[in-house]
Amino acid sequence: MAGGRPQLKRSFSIIPCFVFVESVLLGVVVLLAYRLEFTDTFPVHTQGFFCYDSTYAKPYPGPEAASRAPPALIYALVTAGPTLTILLGELARAFFPAPPSSVPIIRESTIVSGACCRFSPPLRRLVRFLGVYSFGLFTTTIFANAGQVVTGNPTPHFLSVCRPNYTALGCPPPSPDRPGPDRFVTDQGACAGSPSLVAAARRAFPCKDAALCAYAVTYTAMYVTLVFRVKGSRLVKPSLCLALLCPAFLVGVVRVAEYRNHWSDVLAGFLTGAAIATFLVTCVVHNFQSRPPSGRRLSPWEDLGQAPTMDNPLEKNPRPAGRIRHRHGSPHPSRRTAPAVAT
Template sequence: MFESPEILLILLDAACLTLVGLPFCILNNQQRPFKRGFFCNDESIRYPLKDDTISYQLLGGVMIPFCLIVIICGEILSVYLSRIKNQLLGKRYVSCLYKAVGSYLFGAAANQSLTDIAKYSIGRLRPHFLAACKPAWERINCTAGGYVENFTCSDTLQEDEARLSFYSGHSSFSMYCMLFLIMYLQARLKSKWTRLLRPTIQFFLFVTAVYVGLTRVSDYKHHWSDVFVGLLNGGFVAVFTVFCVSNFFAQPVKPVVSQQEDVGHNLQEPSSGNHYGSTD
């Protein structure tokens, strides 16, 4: 099915995807966050420990399959409706799925790497830091509300996680996934009957991302500024991925064409006629 040049392009894409996700893998497995101190009178880090409303496992276990299912179903429907002549249909299915799913995974890896680089480099204390750290107060000099750097946490298992407040990984990942789908639907749903349905779906996707971010504030896992920056980061990466990596907004051709199309497998290569309908 694949020729030698196409295999080389696939290997290049795989190498790029690995490189983009490398910081995320390294930081999560080996790196410890920057050791930041605190002011004794800092009320912003004295909140209690609470369970996550939306855990890491729930967020990834729902959002990733949901995005992949929408993208895969969308690309299969797009290819089926495009009806391009003189082209192996199976090869076109594989090509479009490869580029759409590959673009999504590339952006997800870039988003997580950017998030973790910020988290581990800055080491901002979470709102529940003191409850998680449980420092030995008898050994800390808090006169005049001074800045404390030399202290030991009683609960070392939660200490590192409590230093990863800026910025919110939940917020950035949820906004990336939802905004990616919002723009994907904008590019693919072009029929007249979707003109109100499409923005309705997009609205609830956006609300989902915002809700995930708000739960991180109410759970005392992040400061509001962590969530705000996380949402901005996820949105930026989604826009970058859709417009600079994928080809969702490529100018479509007529539904039926007679010439042979070149269907390479590089993520940057544009495709044609890949829409659910037209705006006519």
């Protein structure tokens, strides 16, 4: 409804739709993300490499848990940070509503399902935004893992864990006559290192940690920008959004500095996460705004607030309309002077 107190609306399909449709889809996404991440259901593509290629000959930085940005910390931040931000924003919106304005605001109705279930607008918005965020988080994981499985791009420390036998592979050592690699190895058994480390070293493009951080930061920054209302300052929301962007950028820098990913892998992860977050915010949750009732689309001008207006001087006539004298001084009762036209 537009303005005023929200009305009650009865719906007997909201609970079955949530249980049998949305929950099932979310479960399928979670299962697919688990299969891509922790099982061998989808084998990683074996990409060849050049002998003595310095691009993949960086030292092994150790397991992921020993990183300065370990996966446990990243998963905790991308889960807790946006959840707390959305929770605080919706609580503030519910207990401190915006003052009424001359522009009608589309408000949601309280849905009553059956005789016992009552879904208030704050609860519906909270479940909707957090549910879409969770769906997008696992979708980002699927996209990143699928890209890694399909491409099989080696990490900068790939040769350190692969430990190929260059003599058996027929790779001559580099010399002044041949300063660069001259033979491309495609043998499936070229690596003599640990199979688990070699398989992990083939999953570099795109960087999954960068994709998750970019998704979480983009979704949260758009929520802060579109939902938060701060009076008297124009720098609070930009400062908060930039503060959210800093950890994601630092994660990408750490991944490159520790020789775990290339810059191209990190940039591809950033683009993947940001694209998924932008799509979900604009096309699924509609910029965190309530949908108009009865299928009516909200005009872009109805959500802009009261904009300053300027009076048109052509619509005003400060001189009262009266009798205008003729050129010879005699009054003419029916003729008025026409406005001058600029040439």
